[in-house]
Amino acid sequence: MAIQELPLVIQTSYAELIDQLRLAAASDFPEGSTFRKRSISGKDYWYVQEPTTPQGRPPERYLGADTPERQTAIKSAMNAKAHADTRKAIRRSLSGAGLPEPDGLTGAVIEAFAEAGVFRLRGVIVGTIAFQTYSGLLGVKLPNAAIRTGDVDLAQDYGVSVALNDALGVSLIDVLKSVDPDFAPIPSLAGPNIATTYARPGGYRVDVLTTNRGADRDAPVNLPSLRSDALPLRSLDFLLRDTVEAAILTRFGALVNVPSPERYAVHKLIVSTTRKDTGESAVKSDKDIIQAGLLVEALVAKRRQDDLIAALNEAAARGPAWQERLSQGAARLGNESREIIQTLLEANN
Structure with missing residues (x-):
């Protein structure tokens, strides 16, 4: 099936909702909270220390990995709370x-x-x-x-x-x-x-x-x-x-x-081959293939085939068993999504 894009205003609104939720997540702290960044195994992570209450000093809490979006949200949390x-x-x-x-x-x-x-x-x-x-x-x-x-x-x-x-x-x-x-x-x-x-x-x-x-x-x-x-x-x-x-x-x-959508798609191709071919398990396997196919087409339509190729290659690098499952799962895709997978793999070999 042809993938239909959402209107740009809707795509923009969805991105704005994520931004608002990040603001709310980072600003949901009492006044006087302090934020600290720590390096663990070569990666930076944020923590928050809330102020002392009559019940004592709360333990420091983990917020998540250091990203530009989280930095922006933390800065905003120091000044305002999302509505x-x-x-x-x-x-x-x-x-x-x-x-x-x-x-x-x-x-x-x-x-x-x-x-x-x-x-x-x-x-x-x-x-x-x-x-x-x-x-x-x-x-x-x-x-x-x-x-x-x-x-x-x-x-x-x-x-x-x-x-x-x-x-x-x-x-x-x-x-x-x-x-x-x-x-x-x-x-x-x-x-x-x-x-x-x-x-x-x-x-x-x-x-x-x-x-x-x-x-x-x-x-x-x-x-x-x-x-x-x-x-x-x-x-x-x-x-x-x-x-x-x-x-x-x-x-x-x-x-x-x-x-990530590309990992979800590839994982569904693999998981679909591990289910039984009868009853509820077979229904789930069919659903796996439908979802994988839709995401494959959507990723290509949004010019994210490089992300899909990277996920496919990582899965294939896990050995012959994964390669066989990828092949079996891809064979069950509809014509368009199956051709996309085959083309991407051939172009990258």
Whole structure:
């Protein structure tokens, strides 16, 4: 299908919403807060120290990697606070223009995560909720059939979780219970007190995922910064590298971390080949291919084929197994997106 671009005014509004959310995230501190930049393993990261209260001096909090956008937001936070009603007006205009927005429960879960600090602690929204954000990020229209979902997938790199030395104020299940008290952990086979999935009546699920770089394993691991167990997945480290910030159209908009669209597309090609070919798994595999194909076409339409080539090459460099899965996934794409992948790979060899 031909990719249709969003009007420039809508693309501009989406970028403005992200800017407003960055301002709000950086300015949501008491007067007198101080910001510090630290260098860790050759990269710079920002932290904030809030002023002493009658209850004592709060611990220093991690804000995120040093970027020009975060520097601008921090400077602005020292002078002014973004207005929620302005964000709400922008969000309303984007929704009216047809940009995807979550259902009410998902929106409430995302906002609760944002308020609790999940995304500040480098939690990443993956799956279809992340895919919904690519319409605004890429400035294109995406068909509704590819963006429907009833679950939230939250991921965090295991190494990041251990290294942050910062954590949520309450457990992840307590954050979810603040949205709906009926949320409950689903015990895993590893033990009655270990859960990587939280659900509420009706089947709505929140799955927590993490990276697995060692031997294949099914046993959950604990993410100390998110105060939750998580299911380790083999290829997730590829997806979580170099994430980007995006806006989800909740009531006032929420700033989240999502995989880059090129990594999402390549990862979906690979994941589609690991699912069973029957039942719900087959349906998910078909959805993987649809989403990958749409992103491939969108990235080329927006002249971002170099980003796509880099992601493809990185995946292929992981060895014959990944190369075979890429080939199998690409073979299932529609004619246009399949030809794009083949052309890009041939031109780069």
